[in-house]
Amino acid sequence: MASRERIAIDAMGGDNAPAEIVAGAIRAQEELDVEVLLVGDPQAIEACLKQHHSSSRHVEIVPANDVVAMDEEPLGALKRKPKASINVAMDLVKSRNAQAVVSAGHSGAAMAASLLRLGRLPGIDRPAIGAVFPSMMAGKSVIVLDVGANVDCRPKYLDQFAVMGAVYSQYVLGIPDPQVGLINIGEEPSKGNDLAVRTHQLLEKNPRISFIGNAEGRDVLSGRFDVIVCDGFVGNVLLKYTEAVGEAMLQTLQEELSQGLRGQLGSALLKSNIKRVRQRIDHTEHGGGLLLGVDGICIISHGSAQAPSIFNAIRLAKDAVANRVLERIQSNIDELEKSAASSKSRQDG
Structure with missing residues (x-):
């Protein structure tokens, strides 16, 4: 045993x-x-x-x-x-x-x-904090790193973050071939600042990951990516904004579903559904970040x-x-x- x-x-x-x-x-x-x-x-x-x-x-x-x-x-x-x-x-x-x-x-x-x-x-070279985010696809999550350990990064650091995130996604989250993306302001490889452009070049050549390109802000929770890399400044802002959106959604649901008799009846009937929504978007369900x-x-x-x-x-x-x-x-x-x-x-x- x-x-x-x-x-x-x-x-x-x-x-x-x-x-x-x-x-x-x-x-x-x-x-x-x-x-x-x-x-x-x-x-x-x-x-x-x-x-x-x-x-x-x-x-x-x-x-x-x-x-x-x-x-x-x-x-x-x-x-x-x-x-x-x-x-x-x-x-x-x-x-x-x-x-x-x-x-x-x-x-x-x-x-x-x-x-x-x-x-x-x-x-x-640098450890990173990986945080698990919910996605719009049921039963699927995305790990984002770094979300706060390194405010300033070099391309090599993000290349290593991608490897660590892919390992975690594959062996802990159960994704057979994690799809890796790089946070950027556009899909094209030439978009973004110097860090983004140089990192993109490294990730394309990295044989240990399946890199599928840049991820814009709207892509983070789409379910298209399993691993998303960024520097700790961007990642921390993204983490806290996502947590705030989740809290706002839960609060709105509670307020609106309790309005009037119909709302109260509907809230009772949808209790199990609301619980599942909470489990998907409430940051407390994920426990915290893993320092990789x-x-x-x-x-x-x-x-x-x-x-x-x-x-x-x-x-x-x-x-x-x-x-x-x-x-x-x-x-x-x-x-x-x-x-x-x-x-x-x-x-x-």
Whole structure:
């Protein structure tokens, strides 16, 4: 029988820590067959666990006597607070006492701690945060990266993002041949700024992906693309705008369907349909973003995450571990480097 995945949870990170973090972790341990390690203030965590009675008896607590606050500068805080919960959680992965980290705390601190504690995978110049977006095609999602780790990028970084996104799409999202696109202001290869034009040239030559061209804003949720790459500035704006549109749609549905007797009757009849709509467009259903390119699985959840979002973040971590995402990314990056070296050798010859 295979051992269960061990997931380290930064119990002190986020606006709703530790209560919502603990609640989501407990549910994940019960329903996803994982072992959760709650990292943080033991007294605060135990107080939350008592509310779950017998379901929390086998949860492991790993003490951490500090936390990086949301308004702190990440690098300075991590150095001043070596026993902060995010540092301790990363150390559990580094020492192989856990296979993944989930944090809803300071996203900058989570990224910095992962780089300082875990380091980059060989051959990766910059890690990227990949976020799963809904699409207009039922049952299909698109992974967009980077959505915030790298505001300024070089073409080589986006080329690597495409490989990492394709691996995740294929082995975790179950897309046999992920179709990759590049965010741009037009479909033509010559469109866009210098970064877009040069990146397009690289992606066209990349033998590890199926690149099908530029993706305009209207294409992101169309279902045509499985992986979309962009720099972290564009990706972060896109992520937050998409989340806001989803929230606006849900709020509009709730308001309009409750108007008048017909609306109330219709709302009752369409309850299951509305639930499915929420599952497709509510960002909390996706749990957060996967930090791809570091030597460990790290899920960065929303700072406002509540128990359902933490549960889904742990599910993402479990899937990434079970599908050996790190090993597959490493293998593809190695092959990409070999291909580039061979091409350069032929040109020099």
